[in-house]
Amino acid sequence: MKNPYAKTVGFELLHAARLHRARSAQLLSELGLFPGQEQVLTLLSAENGRTMGELATNLRVRPPTASKTVARLTAQGLVERLSSGGDGRTVRVGLTTEGRRRAEAVEAVWEALEREAVGEIDGKDRKRLRKLLRKLGQNVSTKLGGAEVDEFEGPIED
Template structure:
């Protein structure tokens, strides 16, 4: 790939990422959420109760980010944390009734954002995008440089 093509690709990905994140933030703000919290709610809605370390792995963010999000969502009554029976140092996180209701509202916002994002594209092209993006994401996943050590820093929030 020549530089012009590489530059165009990298710039397009960067701009899409920035705009999508900003648009998502604007859409979830009226729900009282900050970026990243919607992903945590949707993960719990999809999987049921999880240990915070599992949430960190599933969301692709560092454990302190999950801890901060969980504290805020717990304070607002959307999740409940309790000690894991097998390891009292670990916390199990689960949705409350209000969290399940909020997750349903987030799903509506998420559907709208997805439709907005692919507006004007042929349905067949839009259907291919998740697979293409998953492959691209895997291509740039952090590489391990040693036991449990990632080379690339996580910027999740």
């Protein structure tokens, strides 16, 4: 029996997102990472020494979710908590040498995933697709009161 929602944009979006997440999990597992962890490494690679609040905001998750992910990356020796000058209340997170190496490998994985995902779609259609997805996100966000919603109830590396 055919799914009654099969001809909707939402159905196709959800299906594509699930497949994309599964493929990213497959590629990231080769680096010893779970989906979501690569985002922390990438953010720290771009700007090392971010606070937990900055990470949570950039990841679009709640602070406890970001903290749990950082704890797992710390246990793997990929990030470390750094003291912030004289303010003991502010903790910054930085990449270790191994974390920096893994962040570089993540960049290659993300580029490969992007090539696989867009395949034969030409540049003009890619740009249009990005704009349409952004608009779709804005439409849904507006109905949620404009707030970003943490899509993950638990750690982002489920």
